[in-house]
Amino acid sequence: MANPKLLHKLTKQEAEARTREERVASDYRSAYANNVSVTITPWDFRFQFGKVQESDRDRFVLEHQSEVFLSPPQAKALLKVLQNKVDQYEEELGKILDLGKLEGKTPDSDGSA
Numbered sequence: 001m002a003n004p005k006l007l008h009k010l011t012k013q014e015a016e017a018r019t020r021e022e023r024v025a026s027d028y029r030s031a032y033a034n035n036v037s038v039t040i041t042p043w044d045f046r047f048q049f050g051k052v053q054e055s056d057r058d059r060f061v062l063e064h065q066s067e068v069f070l071s072p073p074q075a076k077a078l079l080k081v082l083q084n085k086v087d088q089y090e091e092e093l094g095k096i097l098d099l100g101k102l103e104g105k106t107p108d109s110d111g112s113a
Contacts, residue, residue, distance in 0.1 A: 031065050045075040 010018070033049035040046070050064040070078060090096055 029066075033065060035062055044069045044071055 031049065032051065034052055035050045037048045037050075038045060039048075046067055046069050048064055048067040050062050053061040053063050055061070086096065
């Protein structure tokens with residue numbers, strides 16, 4: 001059951017005073033993805049990660065590896081973190097080329113890139 005004290009919005013001072021504990025789950029895994037597809041529902045954002053395994057002029061094979069579901073507030077927080085990290089990367093290492101320009105097209109309207 002949820003701790004009733006944590007159900008209210010924390011003040012900035014309370015949030016800063018909390019200790020943070022991080023653990024690695026026993027089933028934790030790391031994976032490389034060169035493709036991500038995003039779909040939305042009223043309840044969550046679904047990120048499906050995969051790798052393009054083979055490709056030629058006429059076709060490519062995309063292997064889906066994992067998916068992550070985020071609540072809308074968490075997706076918005078991720079957007080902010082990613083934007084900050086992209087800005088930092090480009091400031092330190094140079095402009096990142098747009099995938100659509102590299103492939104001669106823009107990401108699919110369904111959010112895959």
